[in-house]
Amino acid sequence: MQKIALLVDSACDLSLEEMKEYNIKLLPLRISYSTGEYKDILEISADEVYSNLDKEVPKTSLPSAEDIEEILNTLEKEEYTHVIAITISSGLSGTHNSIRLLLEDHPKLTSFVFDTKILAMPEGIVALETAKLIKEGRSFEEIIKEIPIIRSKITGYFTLSTLDYLIKGGRIGKVSGMIGQMLNLKPIITVDENGIYYSVCKARGRKQSISKLTDILKEELEKGKCKVWVLHGGALEEAKKFMESLKNLKNIIDLNISQISPALGVHAGPGLLGLAIQQIN
Template identity: 40%
Template sequence: MEKIALITDSTSDMPKDMVDKYNIKILHYRIIYKDREFIDRINITPKYVYDNLDNEIPTSSLPSIDEMEKLFKSLQDQGYTHAIVVTLSGGLTGILNGVKLVSENYPKIKTYIYDSKSISMGEGMIVEECGKLIEKGASFNEIVNKLPSLRKRLHLYFVVGTLEYLKKGGRIGKVAGTIAELLNIKPIVAIDISDGKYFTYDKVRGRKKSLSRIVEIANNILKTKKCRMCILDGCALEDAKKVFNDVKENQNVTSASFGGDISPVAGLHSGPGLVGLVLFEEE
């Protein structure tokens, strides 16, 4: 009989009740300052990161090999036969290689690592669907085969307050930088599922228009699709609440959740002012 473990990382922004419900194992990124180091979502808050950005922009690091080893050793000791790992987009991180390396030390656990080509609750919603399938008794192979179709049902867009931090972190991908800043151009950013990197889906001038455009994009998708919706923010609570309230009124929103802050490690790369929209199509 299969005993399937479900693993993701701390950038998935999954609420604790969901993590507990589906017994999801979390690998934690690290945030490194010159004289101190923190574990994402464990001993550092998003507010701490934002409050200190003017003094120092820290670097981020993958979950430690030691943490991965301890997790797989624990799974083996608990009798898990299989593991499904859903990670942050491979276009933004090297976590896939780290997990693959460690999982090979545990051949008794058949492990499948899936690149979500997404971030935050985009990644999290794929994990949630896997949890539902495990709960229903789906087999390892059934879940693995379904992952690409889950990804196709996902829509994620976000805006940031400034492109400064995406530029400094080298994660700007195909998003226009300096000239856009000078002209107060606010790109609507999405992730290219071909390479998992950010690209400019659309661009408008000014913050207010960028938030309105996010709502418009949502409503256009919801014209033909019934979707679950989640809104998250990075030090932009009031703007996020407004977008949330505007989108949730759409009759094709089947459920709406306000996810709150994105993870500290994601926040240090996006900087303050992020508002993110995630829609997941219902079957």
């Protein structure tokens, strides 16, 4: 009899309530200030991170080996036989590799570590759909074949109010970032097949960047029905207005708001707006 556990890192943006409902085990990323270190989501909120960015931009790091080991040891004690881990893109974080290596020391657990090559709610959607398959009683072998298919139907895009934090975090070049700031360019960012950030297009100013996001969503909706999440980082009111503007678009079957995790907020800065889109057959 298989007993399957599901692990996610905190970059997935699922709420603690959702993780509890689906029995998803959380591996928190870490946020480090000069005054101390915090576990993402569990010990610090996104709002707290944003409110302190003008004083200090913290550093982020992958879940600690101790946290991962503790969960794996607990799973063995609770007689789990299989583990599925859904992770942030390996092109953006060492989390995937760390979990994979530590699982090698737990041969009693048959494991599958899936690199989503994405982050934020798009990663969370993969985890949620996987959790539903576990809840349905599907076998480990069936589920790991299904996960890449689930992932292939999910996309994510975002734009930023400022490029400062991506520059500081080394996620984009300083020169190109400064030129973009000077020209008030707002790139629409996604990830490529290797899970690395790239710009789909650029817009001049905030209004145009939101319009570009809407156009991208409309193109996706032309392919068929979609579930849509409006993503935001410290921009709830703006996200609500954006969501309101999308309500009457054809083929949206579900529309929600999701705030990005504290750790992701460090690199995005306040004012992120984005979309997570799941194609539904």
